[in-house]
């Protein structure tokens with residue numbers, strides 16, 4: 001990087017380029033205080049990715065820049081515009097990583113609920129004769145999710161509440177009718193019978209979410 005002081009008041013690499021949504025009529029006011037507008041040349045902030053020395057020199061300047069925070073925030077908000085440049089003291093990869101980290105930190109936590117009720121419903125529907133594919137289609141859940149709920153070991157594991165909502169909704173629809181008879185129906189029923197799962201009729205009026213509840217057919221181990 002040259003140490004020549006430039007007379008630029010708005011550094012070229014901070015100027016918006018004419019690219020769709022990133023287009024701005026003029027650079028934000030904070031760019032007038034950009035240190036890179038006074039030191040070096042614009043290309044110093046777009047070094048060849050293999051030139052780590054050049055990148056480090058630019059990052060060093062950013063470290064003394066009075067508008068570093070604004071510059072970084074702007075680059076994170078408009079990644080396409082900042083692509084290929086050092087902004088706020090970070091190269092593309094470092095900015096992407098920071099962006100992902102912030103997303104994870106601000107993401108709302110997803111509520112989890114015990115799997116027991118969903119498992120009992122899926123098993124009851126299997127005993128009714130609904131195969132895995134029907135359960136996937138009706139619930140909108142993936143095969144692996146349905147199988148994990150149906151066959152997973154233990155009762156203490158949690159699932160996300162929206163998954164339970166989907167199973168409940170599918171259970172409400174499917175348990176009120178009989179499945180079309182076919183080889184899949186018999187296969188599902190055999191699978192359930194071999195494991196002692198009670199059909200939905202045995203759970204009518206029973207709170208399936210209550211760990212102490214049992215299906216009304218007492219000789220069937222449904223949990």
Ligand code: SF4
Nearest residue numbers: 034036062065071088
């Ligand atoms: S943080 Fe770096 S790239 Fe951003 S304005 Fe300052 S010197 Fe320029």
